[in-house]
Amino acid sequence: MSDTCTHLDQAGDVQPSSTGCEDCLRTGDQWVHLRLCMVCGHVGCCDSSPNKHATAHFHSSGHPLIQSYEPGEDWWFCYVDDLGFEVEGGHSFAHP
Numbered sequence: 001m002s003d004t005c006t007h008l009d010q011a012g013d014v015q016p017s018s019t020g021c022e023d024c025l026r027t028g029d030q031w032v033h034l035r036l037c038m039v040c041g042h043v044g045c046c047d048s049s050p051n052k053h054a055t056a057h058f059h060s061s062g063h064p065l066i067q068s069y070e071p072g073e074d075w076w077f078c079y080v081d082d083l084g085f086e087v088e089g090g091h092s093f094a095h096p
């Protein structure tokens with residue numbers, strides 16, 4: 001099992017595009033937790049949410065890296081490597 005992600009160079013200096021799952025907000029749906037795409041700043045909902053928009057965003061865009069957008073959580077996850085990790089000195093985001 002790999003313990004390093006080779007996609008970190010794709011992570012940019014992103015700004016969260018929304019304070020909630022932008023796709024759920026559009027349709028009026030509910031979410032459980034939020035994930036932030038570290039390539040483009042898309043905010044989507046987690047796999048415990050009915051619509052799984054963060055994973056859907058990976059499939060539609062190919063952006064492999066997300067970070068938790070929950071207060072107090074700063075872990076990252078790479079879909080391609082199926083790997084969770086933390087980034088030393090990385091930018092941490094939380095929705096208001």
Ligand SMILES: [Zn+2]
Nearest residue numbers: 005006007078
């Ligand atoms: Zn990776």
Ligand SMILES: [Zn+2]
Nearest residue numbers: 021024045053
């Ligand atoms: Zn959603």
Ligand SMILES: [Zn+2]
Nearest residue numbers: 037040042063
């Ligand atoms: Zn993205």
